[in-house]
Amino acid sequence: MLPDPELTPYPNSTRRPLDGVRVLDLTTAVAGPVAALLLGALGAEVLRVETPWARPSRPASALPYRGEGPDEPWNREARLNELANSKRSVALNLTTDDGRETFLDLVERSDVVLENFSPRVMGNFALEWDVLRERNPQIIYVAMPAFGRSGPLRDRISYGPGIDAMSGLSWLTGYADGSPLKPGNFYCDQNAGVHAAVATVVALMARPRVGGQTVELAMLEGELQLIGEAMVGQQLSGREPTRMGNEHSSAAPHGVYPAAPVLGDADSWIAIACRTDEEWSALLDVWGNASVASNADFATGLRRWKHRAQLDRLLSAWTCDHDPHDLAQRLQAAGAPASPVEGARTLLRDDQVRARQSVGGLAHPQVGLSPAPQAAFRLSATPSPPKNAAPLFAADTVPVLREILGYSAERIEALLASGAASDRLRAR
Amino acid sequence: MAPFYSRLLVILFAGYPASVTANTPGPLDGTTVLELSETAAGAYCGRLLAGFGAAVTLIEPPTGAPLRRRGPFRDDIPDTEGGATHLHLNRRKQSLRINLQSAAGQRLLIESLTDADVFIIDLDRRRWSALGIDPTAIGERHPHLQVCTLTPYGSDGPKADWLGSELTAYAAGGYLRIGGEPHREPVKAWGDQGHLQSGLHAALGILSALAAADEHGGQRIDTAVFEAVAFLLGGGYQHAWFSDREPVRNGARLVGFGPGHLYPSTIRPCLDGWVHAHCNNRYPEAMAILFEQPRLAEPDMLATLFGHADEVDELMEPMLMRTSRRDVVRQAQDLRIPFTEVLAPSEVMADADGHHASRDFWQSTPHPRGGEYLASGPAVRFGETVWRDGAAPTLGESNHHLGTPEQRVRWRRAGVA
Numbered sequence: 001m002l003p004d005p006e007l008t009p010y011p012n013s014t015r016r017p018l019d020g021v022r023v024l025d026l027t028t029a030v031a032g033p034v035a036a037l038l039l040g041a042l043g044a045e046v047l048r049v050e051t052p053w054a055r056p057s058r059p060a061s062a063l064p065y066r067g068e069g070p071d072e073p074w075n076r077e078a079r080l081n082e083l084a085n086s087k088r089s090v091a092l093n094l095t096t097d098d099g100r101e102t103f104l105d106l107v108e109r110s111d112v113v114l115e116n117f118s119p120r121v122m123g124n125f126a127l128e129w130d131v132l133r134e135r136n137p138q139i140i141y142v143a144m145p146a147f148g149r150s151g152p153l154r155d156r157i158s159y160g161p162g163i164d165a166m167s168g169l170s171w172l173t174g175y176a177d178g179s180p181l182k183p184g185n186f187y188c189d190q191n192a193g194v195h196a197a198v199a200t201v202v203a204l205m206a207r208p209r210v211g212g213q214t215v216e217l218a219m220l221e222g223e224l225q226l227i228g229e230a231m232v233g234q235q236l237s238g239r240e241p242t243r244m245g246n247e248h249s250s251a252a253p254h255g256v257y258p259a260a261p262v263l264g265d266a267d268s269w270i271a272i273a274c275r276t277d278e279e280w281s282a283l284l285d286v287w288g289n290a291s292v293a294s295n296a297d298f299a300t301g302l303r304r305w306k307h308r309a310q311l312d313r314l315l316s317a318w319t320c321d322h323d324p325h326d327l328a329q330r331l332q333a334a335g336a337p338a339s340p341v342e343g344a345r346t347l348l349r350d351d352q353v354r355a356r357q358s359v360g361g362l363a364h365p366q367v368g369l370s371p372a373p374q375a376a377f378r379l380s381a382t383p384s385p386p387k388n389a390a391p392l393f394a395a396d397t398v399p400v401l402r403e404i405l406g407y408s409a410e411r412i413e414a415l416l417a418s419g420a421a422s423d424r425l426r427a428r
Numbered sequence: 429m430a431p432f433y434s435r436l437l438v439i440l441f442a443g444y445p446a447s448v449t450a451n452t453p454g455p456l457d458g459t460t461v462l463e464l465s466e467t468a469a470g471a472y473c474g475r476l477l478a479g480f481g482a483a484v485t486l487i488e489p490p491t492g493a494p495l496r497r498r499g500p501f502r503d504d505i506p507d508t509e510g511g512a513t514h515l516h517l518n519r520r521k522q523s524l525r526i527n528l529q530s531a532a533g534q535r536l537l538i539e540s541l542t543d544a545d546v547f548i549i550d551l552d553r554r555r556w557s558a559l560g561i562d563p564t565a566i567g568e569r570h571p572h573l574q575v576c577t578l579t580p581y582g583s584d585g586p587k588a589d590w591l592g593s594e595l596t597a598y599a600a601g602g603y604l605r606i607g608g609e610p611h612r613e614p615v616k617a618w619g620d621q622g623h624l625q626s627g628l629h630a631a632l633g634i635l636s637a638l639a640a641a642d643e644h645g646g647q648r649i650d651t652a653v654f655e656a657v658a659f660l661l662g663g664g665y666q667h668a669w670f671s672d673r674e675p676v677r678n679g680a681r682l683v684g685f686g687p688g689h690l691y692p693s694t695i696r697p698c699l700d701g702w703v704h705a706h707c708n709n710r711y712p713e714a715m716a717i718l719f720e721q722p723r724l725a726e727p728d729m730l731a732t733l734f735g736h737a738d739e740v741d742e743l744m745e746p747m748l749m750r751t752s753r754r755d756v757v758r759q760a761q762d763l764r765i766p767f768t769e770v771l772a773p774s775e776v777m778a779d780a781d782g783h784h785a786s787r788d789f790w791q792s793t794p795h796p797r798g799g800e801y802l803a804s805g806p807a808v809r810f811g812e813t814v815w816r817d818g819a820a821p822t823l824g825e826s827n828h829h830l831g832t833p834e835q836r837v838r839w840r841r842a843g844v845a
Contacts, residue, residue: 034662061688079662337593
């Protein structure tokens with residue numbers, strides 16, 4: 001029986017590796033915001049620069065209102081709230097001269113500009129690399145185009161899932177007897193986001209030697225790193241690799257098997273992966289099925305793989321009555337790799353997730369304590385968990401203009417009055 | 429920091445601006461990394477650091493690192509020098525063959541760490557002590573060293589000793605559950621995506637620690653494979669926390685969105701294969717023009733596109749089934765609708781648009797048994813520094829740089845190196 005879900009607030013950390021770095025984050029959708037939130041957790045001050053009308057006033061999936069502060073549904077969109085953590089929010093209209101000039105003033109006082117527009121957009125704002133560099137030769141300009149800033153596909157548009165298709169990963173993903181599938185909801189975006197964070201840190205490290213520079217992370221090229229063995233393999237073997245579901249190329253049992261309902265949910269499964277004779281023996285120890293143990297068809301790894309369909313049927317008939325968490329615990333204790341097929345709902349109850357605070361809580365003024373995962377590493381001397389919940393839209397516009405840029409109250413008032421800057425969501 | 433062996437670099441330049449020359453630095457030039465990897469997690473972490481210019485050396489057992497045994501191989505003949513995963517992930521690394529089962533081998537490793545900046549340990553935790561691996565002690569002995577461990581569940585917590593595999597990591601991280609058809613078992617993404625993501629996270633942790641090393645010195649970077657998978661669920665935790673419900677698998681469609689979300693974002697068959705169909709989020713009504721279906725611009729449809737997903741699929745079908753992938757995508761992109769082709773690996777490499785060729789992406793790389801193969805080029809393109817690539821090492825190719833000739837004879841006789 002799983003406990004109730006629990007969320008412990010992330011602790012403050014005063015020693016983060018990118019303390020003192022400032023990032024201007026122009027990104028939208030998923031990939032860029034992932035890069036920016038990672039940099040924010042690592043200590044950078046990330047200013048999410050949004051257009052004054054950037055968010056729908058009534059998003060389709062707003063989180064419940066928890067009654068603190070005003071009721072502003074645009075501050076409660078679930079995905080955005082998770083993706084905007086560890087940042088501040090500044091609203092500027094870059095299509096106005098004053099908004100653009102304010103942005104360039106920020107460039108002078110920042111270390112990184114991060115964008116994931118299609119390549120022509122920064123030119124439309126007259127904010128190309130040459131312009132940024134002229135204002136700050138030490139600025140690092142990170143671009144995350146879908147296909148790249150050059151080449152025949154440069155001006156094609158695509159979101160992340162479309163790049164999964166262009167990389168070959170969708171074609172490879174799916175059931176052996178089925179059609180291509182996405183490798184996840186926004187897999188390519190997440191991958192590009194972490195790669196871009198990596199590349200930004202690398203450019204910051206190189207800056208004392210080479211100064212500011214451009215960094216280009218084409219989402220397609222970031223994903224092609226992840227299926228390199230398919231690309232190399234088909235050249236070596238002369239064969240196209242195929243979809244293989246959850247199967248292993250030479251070991252069995254290796255799959256996902258039905259399990260007893262969890263929290264009343266019948267969509268319950270356990271993953272079991274026996275790659276060696278030792279792991280198979282461990283499974284047999286727990287299974288205790290004498291006829292399987294003595295069946296010559298399952299005596300060697302090669303035979304198990306050859307007869308894997310039969311083996312999977314027998315295994316499913318056994319696992320389906322077991323609680324997947326209890327069974328995984330027993331299989332692991334015996335030495336067989338196994339895991340319940342978790343979901344966000346069970347992970348929020350998982351003892352390992354709690355022990356490592358893999359998902360922790362951030363206090364949001366309008367939705368209360370809400371969850372966000374942290375990156376998969378723990379730094380012993382510079383702990384870097386997410387540092388704040390998503391900022392309310394444009395909450396930091398005035399403080400940033402005043403404190404970072406030193407603008408006078410009159411100048412700030414004029415920017416707000418003209419719409420070049422905004423301290424609230426506006427209609428387009 | 430001078431490494432204790434000479435560096436063998438094959439530098440291939442790919443599509444860099446004119447300011448980048450053979451003398452342009454790699455951003456991590458001068459950084460020395462030792463990598464002890466059993467999975468794609470540590471291997472991809474090392475591969476990234478090597479690409480950025482670090483000198484990365486694999487520490488391999490006498491039989492070679494396990495990734496060397498993964499096919500496909502040329503002509504299907506198993507070959508520790510010629511496995512596809514090795515030839516992809518171990519490029520521009522060097523190899524030292526050291527028997528860590530021996531005390532002398534363990535001493536050799538520990539001494540080698542004196543000259544290193546980073547030590548990547550991607551090794552079954554239960555074998556750490558047998559191989560002389562104690563990350564805490566190593567960190568204390570080498571306070572400048574960044575010690576990165578990669579394990580299935582991280583090095584603390586009640587599941588720290590649980591075994592892992594790519595499939596179980598996908599299950600444990602919650603990402604497996606959302607893949608596949610609603611009426612079938614969940615299905616994971618192809619390949620080693622969970623392990624590769626954790627290698628990527630580990631690289632971010634290592635680089636951040638290196639960036640802060642002047643102030644904070646060496647650190648322990650404790651990476652959990654399942655957490656890299658759990659990170660992919662971004663957005664899912666908010667819904668689960670507030671609703672205590674799980675989203676349902678949805679085939680090729682997005683998972684976890686209500687009827688008011690936009691659609692399509694899915695994969696659909698067409699005349700000669702599949703396309704990834706996606707509306708323009710700002711102008712979803714343009715789909716009506718592409719498919720000559722006025723229904724796709726009607727207000728009730730536009731208000732709840734995801735709620736009408738089956739009907740949208742039906743409305744797209746006639747045009748898709750008489751049109752080739754390339755033509756569907758060309759017509760859609762002309763309307764700024766972001767359709768793309770679903771390409772098989774061989775088609776990606778065939779590069780019908782000439783896009784990869786124009787960016788010099790695929791790198792001709794020497795195969796250790798002769799001839800060449802094409803491998804992926806830079807993950808990142810810098811304006812003023814280079815991504816470095818090279819060949820995968822043969823097993824133990826750098827052993828002749830270790831120690832003095834007398835020591836080498838002694839080590840060889842003792843089966844150490």
